[in-house]
Amino acid sequence: MKRRDFVHLSGLGLGAMMLPNFPVSGRPVSAEALLESGVDVAVKKRLADAALNAAKAKGATYTDVRIGRYLNQFVVTREDKVQNIVNTESYGVGVRVIANGCWGFAAIVDAKSEADTARAAEEAVAIAKANAKLMKEPVILAPQKGYGEVSWKAPIQKNAFEVPIKEKVDLLLGVNDAALKNGANYVNSVLFMVNEQKYFASSDGSYIDQDIHRIWPIFAVTAIDPKSGKFETRQTLSAPVGMGYEYLQTNPKDKITGITTRYNKGYDMLEDVIAASKQAKEKLTAKSVEAGKYDLVLDPSHLWLTIHESVGHPLELDRVLGYEANFAGTSFATLDKWQSKNFNYGSKEVTLFADKTQVGSLGAVGWDDEGVKTKRWDLVKDGTLVNYQAIRDQAHIIGEKESHGCCYADSWSSVQFQRMANVSLAAGKTPLSVAEMIKDVKKGIYIIGDGSFSIDQQRYNFQFGGQLYYEIKDGEIVGMLKDVAYQSNTQEFWNSCVKICDERDYRLGGSFFDGKGQPMQSSAVSHGSSTARFNGVNVINTARKV
Amino acid sequence: MAILTKEEAKKIIDKVLAFSKADEMSVGLNGDRTGNIRYARNSVSTSGESTNLALSVTAVFGKRSGTATINEFDDASLEKTVRRAEEIAKLAPENPEYVPILGPQTYTETNSYIEKTAAINPDFRAKAAFDSIDPCVKKNLTAAGYLEDTTGFFAIGNSKGLFAYNKSTSVDFSITVRTADGQGSGYAIQDYNDVTKLSTKKSTEVAMQKAMASSAAKALEPGKYTVILEPAASIELLQNMMRSMDARNADEGRSFLSKKGGGIRLGEKLFDERVNIYSDPTNIEIPKAGFSGDGRPQEKVSWIENGVVKNLTYSRFWAEKKGVKAVPPPQGFIMLGGTQSLADLIKGTEKGILVTRFWYIRAVDPQTLLYTGLTRDGTFYIEKGQIKYPIKNFRFNESPVIMLNNLEAMGAPVRVNGSLIPPLKIRDFTFSSLSDAV
Numbered sequence: 011m012k013r014r015d016f017v018h019l020s021g022l023g024l025g026a027m028m029l030p031n032f033p034v035s036g037r038p039v040s041a042e043a044l045l046e047s048g049v050d051v052a053v054k055k056r057l058a059d060a061a062l063n064a065a066k067a068k069g070a071t072y073t074d075v076r077i078g079r080y081l082n083q084f085v086v087t088r089e090d091k092v093q094n095i096v097n098t099e100s101y102g103v104g105v106r107v108i109a110n111g112c113w114g115f116a117a118i119v120d121a122k123s124e125a126d127t128a129r130a131a132e133e134a135v136a137i138a139k140a141n142a143k144l145m146k147e148p149v150i151l152a153p154q155k156g157y158g159e160v161s162w163k164a165p166i167q168k169n170a171f172e173v174p175i176k177e178k179v180d181l182l183l184g185v186n187d188a189a190l191k192n193g194a195n196y197v198n199s200v201l202f203m204v205n206e207q208k209y210f211a212s213s214d215g216s217y218i219d220q221d222i223h224r225i226w227p228i229f230a231v232t233a234i235d236p237k238s239g240k241f242e243t244r245q246t247l248s249a250p251v252g253m254g255y256e257y258l259q260t261n262p263k264d265k266i267t268g269i270t271t272r273y274n275k276g277y278d279m280l281e282d283v284i285a286a287s288k289q290a291k292e293k294l295t296a297k298s299v300e301a302g303k304y305d306l307v308l309d310p311s312h313l314w315l316t317i318h319e320s321v322g323h324p325l326e327l328d329r330v331l332g333y334e335a336n337f338a339g340t341s342f343a344t345l346d347k348w349q350s351k352n353f354n355y356g357s358k359e360v361t362l363f364a365d366k367t368q369v370g371s372l373g374a375v376g377w378d379d380e381g382v383k384t385k386r387w388d389l390v391k392d393g394t395l396v397n398y399q400a401i402r403d404q405a406h407i408i409g410e411k412e413s414h415g416c417c418y419a420d421s422w423s424s425v426q427f428q429r430m431a432n433v434s435l436a437a438g439k440t441p442l443s444v445a446e447m448i449k450d451v452k453k454g455i456y457i458i459g460d461g462s463f464s465i466d467q468q469r470y471n472f473q474f475g476g477q478l479y480y481e482i483k484d485g486e487i488v489g490m491l492k493d494v495a496y497q498s499n500t501q502e503f504w505n506s507c508v509k510i511c512d513e514r515d516y517r518l519g520g521s522f523f524d525g526k527g528q529p530m531q532s533s534a535v536s537h538g539s540s541t542a543r544f545n546g547v548n549v550i551n552t553a554r555k556v
Numbered sequence: 557m558a559i560l561t562k563e564e565a566k567k568i569i570d571k572v573l574a575f576s577k578a579d580e581m582s583v584g585l586n587g588d589r590t591g592n593i594r595y596a597r598n599s600v601s602t603s604g605e606s607t608n609l610a611l612s613v614t615a616v617f618g619k620r621s622g623t624a625t626i627n628e629f630d631d632a633s634l635e636k637t638v639r640r641a642e643e644i645a646k647l648a649p650e651n652p653e654y655v656p657i658l659g660p661q662t663y664t665e666t667n668s669y670i671e672k673t674a675a676i677n678p679d680f681r682a683k684a685a686f687d688s689i690d691p692c693v694k695k696n697l698t699a700a701g702y703l704e705d706t707t708g709f710f711a712i713g714n715s716k717g718l719f720a721y722n723k724s725t726s727v728d729f730s731i732t733v734r735t736a737d738g739q740g741s742g743y744a745i746q747d748y749n750d751v752t753k754l755s756t757k758k759s760t761e762v763a764m765q766k767a768m769a770s771s772a773a774k775a776l777e778p779g780k781y782t783v784i785l786e787p788a789a790s791i792e793l794l795q796n797m798m799r800s801m802d803a804r805n806a807d808e809g810r811s812f813l814s815k816k817g818g819g820i821r822l823g824e825k826l827f828d829e830r831v832n833i834y835s836d837p838t839n840i841e842i843p844k845a846g847f848s849g850d851g852r853p854q855e856k857v858s859w860i861e862n863g864v865v866k867n868l869t870y871s872r873f874w875a876e877k878k879g880v881k882a883v884p885p886p887q888g889f890i891m892l893g894g895t896q897s898l899a900d901l902i903k904g905t906e907k908g909i910l911v912t913r914f915w916y917i918r919a920v921d922p923q924t925l926l927y928t929g930l931t932r933d934g935t936f937y938i939e940k941g942q943i944k945y946p947i948k949n950f951r952f953n954e955s956p957v958i959m960l961n962n963l964e965a966m967g968a969p970v971r972v973n974g975s976l977i978p979p980l981k982i983r984d985f986t987f988s989s990l991s992d993a994v
Contacts, residue, residue, distance in 0.1 A: 332734070
């Protein structure tokens with residue numbers, strides 16, 4: 011994304027809260043405009059055909075056209091105040107071609123006519139031909155059949171944009187009020203909603219119309235002890251999901267009860283903020299952790315981020331090959347390790363899979379941004395590295411006949427490239443509940459929620475924090491801890507995985523803002539798991555005095 | 557044309573304001589032309605250029621505000637946008653923290669625009685990439701780099717008669733060079749307003765040298781070490797600290813600047829007395845606009861003087877509530893240093909570690925500004941004033957507040973990421989674990 015397109019929502023007092031600094035692309039519009047229908051699909055086909063024909067006439071051997079309308083809505087509050095309501099819309103066309111064996115890309119804002127899209131196509135061909143002079147090897151594209159005129163819609167029950175702003179404001183102010191009544195000194199809350207209306211057409215004969223929805227309710231509460239000058243925060247245990255407003259309508263079966271309630275396919279924001287406010291206060295007087303080795307019991311609301319950083323990223327083929335060397339970095343999971351067929355990524359318990367079809371996940375689509383039908387495939391099978399994430403121009407490098415279908419662009423104006431699929435840890439096959447798992451732990455820490463995260467550029471060494479830490483002694487939770495972070499090495503960590511709870515505990519976590527590329531693009535991705543146990547992990551104490 | 561002159565911008569803004577029926581109206585007009593080239597594996601991967609010109613109108617009725625934007629500039633489009641902003645404002649909830657717009661202000665003249673940077677074209681970018689890739693190819697090294705240049709203007713005006721205009725240019729370059737066996741990696745960055753100061757060849761030579769010198773790294777035990785942080789290493793920790801100097805968070809008790817028992821640590825000595833950090837939009841090395849986005853003048857401000865916290869940043873709302881001057885956050889800052897070069901600092905070090913850069917820095921505890929991250933692309937052991945051998949990368953857990961108390965020496969400041977930062981020699985810097993990453 012380009013910096014100039016951002017409507018930055020920083021400077022809203024979110025700083026100390028460690029909430030993400032949201033970049034949103036597009037221009038501000040009214041809430042009603044988010045419900046207006048975009049360009050008719052028949053018109054999109056005409057616009058796309060004009061580009062396909064123009065590119066071919068100029069000598070392109072392959073062309074794809076993406077006509078995109080991207081809609082966002084934010085409602086931002088703190089305590090009893092609405093700080094901001096932002097609705098944005100971005101519409102345009104991006105054309106990608108291969109000419110003289112080289113990629114070229116051009117995009118045009120607000121493209122309305124066939125002349126507009128044809129012009130973008132011609133520009134893309136001119137760029138491809140110019141870049142071909144600097145090219146070392148021509149692009150090799152995995153074959154892809156055309157699907158004709160098809161469509162895919164996220165299976166949502168209630169379009170979040172149809173819910174009046176007032177209802178959303180009332181929800182958040184109600185959440186804030188509950189926080190203040192239950193011990194929080196400050197509270198920030200945000201509702202973030204996204205709709206991507208994407209049309210894809212290619213010279214392979216595909217015309218794909220897709221409608222994607224996402225929602226993310228977030229809060230952070232702060233509790234202060236003025237006497238000691240200390241403060242503690244507790245952030246939401248929600249997940250960003252590929253769902254409509256129904257995510258906020260909870261059903262008892264979506265709640266996982268225990269030391270604190272966690273959520274699956276429906277999120278009770280009010281209940282969570284009440285718990286959070288009490289827990290933030292409790293954290294102020296919690297015991298500071300003693301550094302050392304602990305068995306960690308990691309909840310899916312925490313483990314998703316460890317999976318994202320230590321499995322999702324190192325198994326992106328473009329990183330392995332060095333295309334991200336100057337920014338995101340490369341990968342320890344080099345081709346020779348995969349070729350050996352016996353690289354021990356984790357213990358036998360560990361199967362990690364990529365999946366672009368999981369219902370309710372952020373990465374779910376029918377087809378990716380180069381017209382490949384999405385699927386599920388294994389990355390690590392019973393502990394052994396078996397595959398990467400690759401797109402059409404990379405498939406040949408790992409001897410595959412087809413792309414994995416994980417190509418994505420964050421806007422019509424950005425060129426699509428390989429992005430992380432939903433990468434998840436398969437649930438344990440033997441029946442095991444969280445309570446049963448904890449019963450066997452002698453000296454451990456149970457971590458819930460995601461916190462601080464950092465990993466090196468080849469994805470070996472990492473450090474993670476969380477939201478809630480509970481000390482386990484001789485199979486019992488004995489109290490809350492604070493100042494906890496764990497450090498490990500990817501291969502060592504996944505080999506220390508001894509038990510994974512069964513399917514009943516499987517839940518998704520994720521983020522809207524996985525960054526990669528220069529200029530940087532953002533991608534939304536989910537990661538699923540059941541609660542898992544890792545033995546003998548190094549825990550440090552993060553308390554300092556300034 | 558994406559880059560309007562002051563007169564052209566004012567004409568459009570005045571026209572928009574004349575359509576206003578709102579209590580208050582603010583207009584922002586910005587345009588830019590930006591180009592980039594990216595390469596990896598010694599080959600160009602992407603390049604592009606784009607232009608943008610956009611107008612944003614904010615209408616206010618009482619304490620309700622609404623914003624609409626447009627990129628067409630005929631009278632009908634402008635009027636439509638004004639009406640739309642007014643409609644959105646009328647439907648918006650009241651913002652109890654709304655502060656009325658500013659009247660006309662006096663701004664310091666600054667010069668952040670350089671014609672030669674504005675003239676960068678695709679040929680220039682291709683040559684810049686070639687100058688970086690070619691020496692690497694000749695030495696069997698692998699280059700991955702990124703160059704981005706921007707020429708832009710920003711103008712604001714409002715219904716109380718405020719008007720401000722700034723035109724600027726920038727060019728940012730970063731290069732990572734890796735050895736063919738993947739055992740060595742080096743890095744360098746440059747950023748300027750004036751492209752004539754940029755040499756992708758020179759930067760690449762630094763990165764090449766670091767890549768070759770960092771192969772076959774030895775492992776040292778994690779622990780507390782004396783470090784020499786190159787400006788590219790310390791900049792992000794210092795930026796994070798400067799961004800945490802918000803008065804409201806401190807007053808609310810949730811900042812490293814909050815005092816035990818209430819109140820804020822303004823006026824307290826929190827750092828070594830040699831620490832001096834200020835901002836100045838007229839500094840010729842890092843010139844900035846003379847105004848902030850909401851029209852407040854950007855002036856020379858001392859943030860830390862002789863180790864004492866001298867100023868905090870304020871929103872206009874919070875400043876009014878506290879009855880103090882609303883000092884806006886600076887764009888870039890200057891940390892005073894010494895006269896020594898990086899080589900001099902190394903020469904004067906008995907035992908220590910030279911850090912080229914840090915990577916993946918994340919907050920661990922906002923209470924103490926504790927951050928974690930890792931060294932990357934060139935970490936070396938120093939003994940008796942000489943670089944002895946490359947060492948494996950470390951993870952650190954450290955606070956810039958503690959770091960600036962453990963100051964040993966400073967070199968001459970250089971520009972990095974739009975700020976001026978000296979190389980810093982710090983004792984007892986906390987490395988908590990080893991990383992195998994190269």
